[in-house]
Amino acid sequence: MSVSVAAADQSVCAPLPVLGRDVTVPLVTGGEVVYAALDYAASAPALQRVWDDVAAYAPYYGSVHRGAGYLSQLSTDLFENARRTVAGFLDCRENDQVVFTRSTTDSLNLLARALPADCQVFVFETEHHASLLPWRDARVTCLDAPRTPRQAVETLERALAGRDPYGPALVCVTGASNVTGEIWPVRELAAAAHAHGARIVLDAAQLAPHHPVSVRDLDVDWVAFSGHKLYAPFGSGVLAGRADWLREAEPYLAGGGASRKVTRREDGGVAVEWHESPARHEAGSPNVIGAYSIASACKALTEAGWDSLVARETQLVDRVRAGLAEVPEVRILSLFGDDAPRVGVISFVVEGWNSSHFAAALSAEYGIGVRDGLFCAHPLVRTLLGSDPQTQGECGAPEAAPGEKSLNAIRVSFGAGTPDEHVDRFVAAVKELVTEGARWTYRTEEGRCVPAV
Numbered sequence: 515m516s517v518s519v520a521a522a523d524q525s526v527c528a529p530l531p532v533l534g535r536d537v538t539v540p541l542v543t544g545g546e547v548v549y550a551a552l553d554y555a556a557s558a559p560a561l562q563r564v565w566d567d568v569a570a571y572a573p574y575y576g577s578v579h580r581g582a583g584y585l586s587q588l589s590t591d592l593f594e595n596a597r598r599t600v601a602g603f604l605d606c607r608e609n610d611q612v613v614f615t616r617s618t619t620d621s622l623n624l625l626a627r628a629l630p631a632d633c634q635v636f637v638f639e640t641e642h643h644a645s646l647l648p649w650r651d652a653r654v655t656c657l658d659a660p661r662t663p664r665q666a667v668e669t670l671e672r673a674l675a676g677r678d679p680y681g682p683a684l685v686c687v688t689g690a691s692n693v694t695g696e697i698w699p700v701r702e703l704a705a706a707a708h709a710h711g712a713r714i715v716l717d718a719a720q721l722a723p724h725h726p727v728s729v730r731d732l733d734v735d736w737v738a739f740s741g742h743k744l745y746a747p748f749g750s751g752v753l754a755g756r757a758d759w760l761r762e763a764e765p766y767l768a769g770g771g772a773s774r775k776v777t778r779r780e781d782g783g784v785a786v787e788w789h790e791s792p793a794r795h796e797a798g799s800p801n802v803i804g805a806y807s808i809a810s811a812c813k814a815l816t817e818a819g820w821d822s823l824v825a826r827e828t829q830l831v832d833r834v835r836a837g838l839a840e841v842p843e844v845r846i847l848s849l850f851g852d853d854a855p856r857v858g859v860i861s862f863v864v865e866g867w868n869s870s871h872f873a874a875a876l877s878a879e880y881g882i883g884v885r886d887g888l889f890c891a892h893p894l895v896r897t898l899l900g901s902d903p904q905t906q907g908e909c910g911a912p913e914a915a916p917g918e919k920s921l922n923a924i925r926v927s928f929g930a931g932t933p934d935e936h937v938d939r940f941v942a943a944v945k946e947l948v949t950e951g952a953r954w955t956y957r958t959e960e961g962r963c964v965p966a967v
Contacts, residue, residue, distance in 0.1 A: 529930065534549065534559050541879060542965045548881070561930075563814040579793070593806070611792045614801065618743075622738050625648075633681070637687070641894075666699060670707070689716050689717065693898070694861060696854045696855070700732045715735060723815075735755050745811045775787040818930070834937050847863070847923060860927070871952075871956060875956070879943075886924050
């Protein structure tokens with residue numbers, strides 16, 4: 515596999531301090547309980563370190579690249595240092611660029627706008643919509659979901675071997691699935707892409723918060739990830755990698771900062787000379803706090819030590835999977851099987867339950883926050899649940915098109931800030947709900963299952 519999993523006997527660290535770890539929430543059955551935030555795959559809580567760093571900087575906030583004043587100069591230095599920190603975190607190559615964006619979705623849409631003419635894109639149906647949908651102006655080949663890492667590489671090799679060898683091509687692949695948590699064979703896929711003259715972009719939204727990501731070692735051309743999944747809120751993301759396609763493309767956004775020189779033409783129009791640096795695709799006032807928060811999170815994770823972080827998360831994954839395996843009614847969703855390395859993301863269905871109903875009961879009766887639905891990866895979840903229709907009309911059951919099945923699943927996800935008690939409480943709650951049923955009644959409201967009042 516592309517990313518090794520730490521051995522179980524390695525020393526593990528304590529949970530990293532995160533915001534909200536002491537927040538209490540009311541239960542419909544009475545009383546309050548400390549909230550168990552187990553939806554890290556959607557947005558991870560902010561690291562306390564990140565929050566403290568941002569709070570310390572906030573009084574000195576100023577416009578970036580826009581002024582001669584002290585605060586502007588300080589903010590510019592901080593912004594560009596954040597770029598260098600991210601490049602180090604990703605182990606970028608000497609000539610790689612780091613562009614700050616709004617999110618993984620924004621990063622991949624930026625790259626899609628920078629594709630050369632007549633570029634062919636290869637993407638597996640297993641991708642998150644952020645990776646699956648941006649390539650609207652390219653020739654897209656959507657590959658079937660593989661059932662082993664080896665099959666993933668072989669499927670890509672066959673597809674690339676049949677393409678036009680003289681045209682540009684790009685492979686887009688996830689590092690870790692946002693549905694199953696399984697780690698993909700990125701290094702091997704990159705080797706296959708390059709052997710056939712294609713480039714590869716890694717969607718590291720779910721991998722970067724859980725494992726070290728090295729652009730050099732994985733040999734990917736670009737990597738994209740989001741701050742809000744890396745314990746850094748404030749709406750910032752990253753696209754890092756090769757500069758040539760980005761430098762040759764028209765700016766993703768046109769405006770101040772992206773332009774180096776603007777003049778009037780004799781015909782009354784405007785002539786523009788664009789930057790060749792990352793600023794080319796960072797028009798407007800940059801989100802300096804978002805960029806700084808990402809850099810702070812990168813430093814915090816690196817200083818905590820990846821070996822111990824991975825070892826602890828592996829223990830939590832094993833604990834949750836072992837607990838769910840004790841409930842015959844639970845089926846964990848997987849592409850690659852039980853032995854596949856994975857991050858702290860697990861999706862499952864419960865026999866006899868609609869997933870929205872089950873998730874609502876976990877929240878209302880136990881103070882546990884998980885996610886239900888198709889997780890912005892509809893083709894993958896539909897493939898995994900194709901033989902498991904859920905009862906139409908049950909509380910929270912999503913409406914299905916005529917002739918289709920009503921499908922959704924439950925996802926529990928966790929990471930560096932998750933206490934052991936939260937995953938233990940989750941497993942105990944699943945067992946209790948399955949054996950004893952919900953203690954409250956629920957109804958559907960605007961497509962969501964909510965407690966009846």
